[in-house]
Amino acid sequence: MKIKILLALIFVNLMHAQKLYFPKTAVADSTVLEKQIPLLATKLMAQPQLQKLKKTNRLAFTDNLYRLQILAGEYKKSVATLSDYRKEFADHNMAGNKFIVHEFYSLAKLNEEKDKIPFPEALQKAFNKKYESLSDQLTAKVGIAVDGDVRDSKRIMTEALNKQKDKDSIDYASALALCKSYLNYKTYSRLKPQITQLVAAKDQEKFIIETKDIKTKNGNTLTITIVRKKENTSPLPVILTNNIYAGEIDLYFGKRAAVYNYVGAVVNTRGKRTSNDENNPFEHESQDIYEVIDWVSKQPWSNGKVGMIGGSYLGFSQWAAVKKLHPALKTIVPQVAVGIGIDYPAQNNIFMSYMLQWIQYVTNNKLTDEAGFNNFAQWESVFSEWYKSGKSFRSLDTISGKPSKIFQRWLDHPGYDEYWQKMVPYKEDFANINIPVLTTTGYYDDDQIGAMSYFKSHHLYNKNANHYLVIGPYNHGGAQSFGFTSVSGTTIDPVARISIDDLAFSWFDYTLKDGKKPALLKDRINFQVMSTNTWKHAPTLEKMHNSTVKFYLQDHKNAPSVFKQPSGKSFVTQTVDFKNRDQKETYHKVSKIDSVKTTNSVYFESEILDKDLIMSGNPGGFFNVSINKKDFDTEMSLYQIQPDGKTFLLSTHMVRASYAKDNEKRQLLTPGKTEQIPIKNSIFMSKKIVKGSKLVLLVGVNKNPNWQINYGSGKDVSDETIKDSGEPLEIKWYNDSYVEIPIYQE
Incomplete structure (x- = not known):
């Protein structure tokens, strides 16, 4: 009995030892908070939980360490840690991460201290030096890399602070979450406006950027953004992206094509940006994209050849485009393509709760509702409330507080019926698709089933389909950007860490500029065998195994x-x-x-x-x-x-x-x-x-x-x-x- 009591006391003491001092006055007083965060960050770096991560999960350890170093004022160390991070975890291409905004902050603070200059001036100096060190492909990504949601980061920080009301101590996990949310809010709110202006100035130097409306034959309005390199004065092939996620990403997609020496054209779907049409996702892409291709192919900066690229909804859009194939469309590169009616909004005929979250994300305003979409706690609460209520799935939108006609319409089609079939090629339609196609997906891709369904149908109904597949250890983001070092906690083989952008634009060079076929495409099926550090190649899916x-x-x-x-x-x-x-x-x-x-x-x-x-x-x-x-x-x-x-x-x-x-x-x-x-x-x-x-x-x-x-x-x-x-x-x-x-x- 005495042993049990002793063990219990030791356990209580250990739990108490994990608590860190954090005054409750910091919750409501920003001045106190600003003084306390560096102290808290310094304490966290010495905690055994963080040091244990160094052995068990280096990715998480490094990610946490560089953030805490910034908050503790160890700017030089944070830059070095970030450099190691990129070398070790292949994040040097900034694909999908926001780390560069933190690096800009550290570099600016170092300039501010060294040169005794105001922070805005120090930031501009840091930005210019870093920007000039990047390749054209990476400079195109700087804008989206710093495009953090300031309001959402403030909300997350506020929620973390509210948990500390009336408390003078904080546990390790809560302290780490608070520090990370504080850093995000501080850097995005302070840096984003200035860096956005600096990026825009650089873009004006390098590109011709135009945004205009296209009127369709039915009277609908579509907003299109065109990006061209100033140095490219002759007509070029156009790389078109059809994008429902209107926002900063439009300009990035355009610049991405331009830096590979194409004309980048990004058209938004109905109801986005300046369009006042009804926004019904998926339903009108086939019709609208045909008219957009017709328009861009006849512009003076176009040589009459059009290719398409994009992932997820943007991948679906390309299959919608070839439902009725325009003569100017010469190739498509659908990445992690949504299989509408097949893997989304229902997977194998089972509807997912996430569909409602996504519908609101793309229809709540003329751009995207980032704050609403990323409020995962709120959505988890909605889904949980529905589950516990025992009400019908059809009531989910009402429970969310925002009834949705789109949600209800989708539920009216539980089978893969004509409603879904008319949006993309169906059966014999695939026989008419005779342009070259490159599909990319991953073993961890949420839309793998959709991407594979198009690939299988194309080869089933068109025996001469010129359609290649690249599949590896990629998630939904990685298969449309870059093969990261770690996916879902698993370290992937070095040979799999390829740039999907480089692959895609090498494909465009091959199909639109008579270049060489990408070396990776040795056969129709190109797949990376995990834990062997090798790629294998097969003529059919059936030949992947024997x-x-x-x-x-x-x-x-x-x-x-x-x-x-x-x-x-x-x-x-x-x-x-x-x-x-x-x-x-x-x-x-x-x-x-x-x-x-x-x-x-x-x-x-x-x-x-x-x-x-x-x-x-x-x-x-x-x-x-x-x-x-x-x-x-x-x-x-x-x-x-x-x-x-x-x-x-x-x-x-x-x-x-x-x-x-x-x-x-x-x-x-x-x-x-x-x-x-x-x-x-x-x-x-x-x-x-x-x-x-x-x-x-x-x-x-x-x-x-x-x-x-x-x-x-x-x-x-x-x-x-x-x-x-x-x-x-x-x-x-x-x-x-x-x-x-x-x-x-x-």
Whole structure:
């Protein structure tokens, strides 16, 4: 008993030791706050939690360290840390990060101290020196790199401060969050106005920038921004981007094309900037882009050739553009393209809660509602409120406080019907697409399923499709910018750290200027095999692998091998109570150091692998199940448990069972009858799975605030409520079900 008390006292003392002094007066008094933040930052740098990160997560350690050094006034050290950061984590191209604004601040403070000059003058000097050291490709990105949202950064800082009301101490995590939010607000609010002016002055020196309206035949207005290098006086090919995310990014997209010696043209969708038309995302792109291409191809600065580029919605836009192909459009480079109706706003026919957040992001004003979109705590609260209420998914927009016609219209089309089909090429439409295409996506890309669906359809309906694919360990941002050093906590191979911009514009040189084909494109499929530091190349998706392994729904402890067909038929029963909204998360310990989340899932584990395997492709197979309802939404996750005990997510799959065989037509299940659910449109991955690993398979049911909940009544899922759930869902997972894993063997 005495030992327990002693341990408890030690624990309390340790917890108390983690608290740092931070006076409550700093919450309301900005003068006190300004004095206390440097002291707090200095204390944080000495904390064991930060030093531990140096060994366990160097990316997070370095990111935290340079920020704390700035706040502590250690400007010279912060610049050195940032330099190391870029060298080690491949952020030298500023793709998607805001670090350069912090560097400008440190450099300006050093100039201010050294030269005894006012801060604005010191900042201009720092800006000019840094700007001149950058390549043309990087100078084009400076504007968006410093385009932080001042109001949102202030909101985040205020929220962090409010948590400290009436407190004179602060814990490590809260202190770190406060310091980082304070730095963002301080740098963006103080630097952004001046740097924006400095960038604009540089742009005037280098570019001819025009913004004008285009009137369509139907009387709609579209705003277009054209950017040309002053030194390029002859007509050039035009690189067009169709952008719903109107804002500073428009100018960047234009400059990006111009610095590669093209004309950059960026057109905004209906309802954005000066357009007073109704903003209905996705619906009018095919028609509008055709007219925009016609216009730009006839301008004096155009040589009549047009290419298109862009990611996500901008990637979708290119497929919309080739629904009706304009003769001047010579090539497209769709990156991480949204598969409208396929992976967004529903993935395999399951609508996502995020769709409402996105709709408001792009329709709340003439640009984008950054503050509303990035208020993740508020959106999490909305999704949680809906989930706990048991109301229909159709009520989500009302719960958010802003009813949406777009949201409701999308829900009216749960199958891949004519509404979605008319927006992009459909089936035989792909046979008419005879221009060269370069698709880029990633193993961690949120729109991988969409990007791959276009690629597969193009090759299915056009046997001569001149369509190349580059896929590697990239997330949604990386596959349209730069292969970072680390993705989702995983360090990627050096060979994968390529510039997607350089690849794309080398492709444009090849297709629009008779240049050489990019060296990476050795075959139609070009994929990076993780953990091997190599790229491989194949003529078709099927040739990415040369064999398969079937993982049956059985545990190796009760069968000779999960990879061998069961000798007899059996099943595992799973019960899911949809009425339980206070369900605790469950986890399965897979090693001494790691676990996998098993909430609403059944767990299957393989024996230890006695040889290396290379998984290349996406899993297939099918589930044999019987349920006591008419429908349910399945989830599947395939993990590698590495020899060191760490987990690695290889692939996932989710689908509405009633649409699994045909995403256009719903086919309800018969309660009590054994049904077969095919596994299609799962996530692609290419990775070496080393000897000594195990594979873990989780199969289960989708039930969480981020997605529709299918109660299985057979009604339109968007209209179902918790009252439709009835008795708990009971699933029998039969052991002759299997997930077929694509394997490449040397």
